[in-house]
Amino acid sequence: MIRVGLTGGIAAGKSIAAARLRELGAYVIDHDRLARESVAPGSAGLSAIVQRFGPGVLAADGTLDRAALASIVFGDEAALTDLNAIVHPRVHDLAAAYEQAAAGDGNAGVIVHDIPLLIETGQAGDFDVLVVVHAPADQRITRLVENRGMSLPEARKRVASQVDDAVRLADADEVLDGTGQPDNLRAQVDALWEKLQKRHEA
Helix, strand or coil, X not given: CEEEEEEECCCCCHHHHHHHHHHHCCEEEEHHHHHHHHCCCCCHHHHHHHHHHCHHHECCCCCECXXXXXXXXXXXXXXXXXXXXXXXXXXXXXXHHHHHHHHHCCCCCEEEEECCCCCCCCCXXXXXXXXXXXXXXXXXXXXXXXXXXCCHHHHXXXXXXXCCHHHHHHHCXXXXXXXXXXXXXXXXXXXXXXXXXXXXXX
């Protein structure tokens, strides 16, 4: 079994890479999905968030209002640190459980942990292969504005809240270029998959 950590700055193309790896046969553990699971209605995670940030972060149906929470934490380093301290340990435990289940069935030769904040959470050394999808910050800001409807100040805050590109790249074992079209990135993932398969079979 090969354990792969997959990361990249917001809007760099990581989701495209993760989807292609899943298509090729990798068992992909989506830490964003686990983050949502960890703060589902009735969870201890959601209770802790409400206690820290107040009832204004709840939507009318009792779910977490992610936009309201984002408006509080992005740009406020202390608030973001507090949020991460609530969510990340719970996500880590869930991810470990999913990996254990995948390894137990004997069919998962490559397990990919899709982690947006992999570097920021100190997990760079936790994987056999660390893959970074890279696109420059200016391009990612443009994508956030044009494709996700963010305002320019909000997009800049999102990018600034993540680790500097140079730090992320310095930790990478493999770098995928996310600056071009999706098909170009998928082709790079295909080449990476061949390398992973050879390593798994060795």
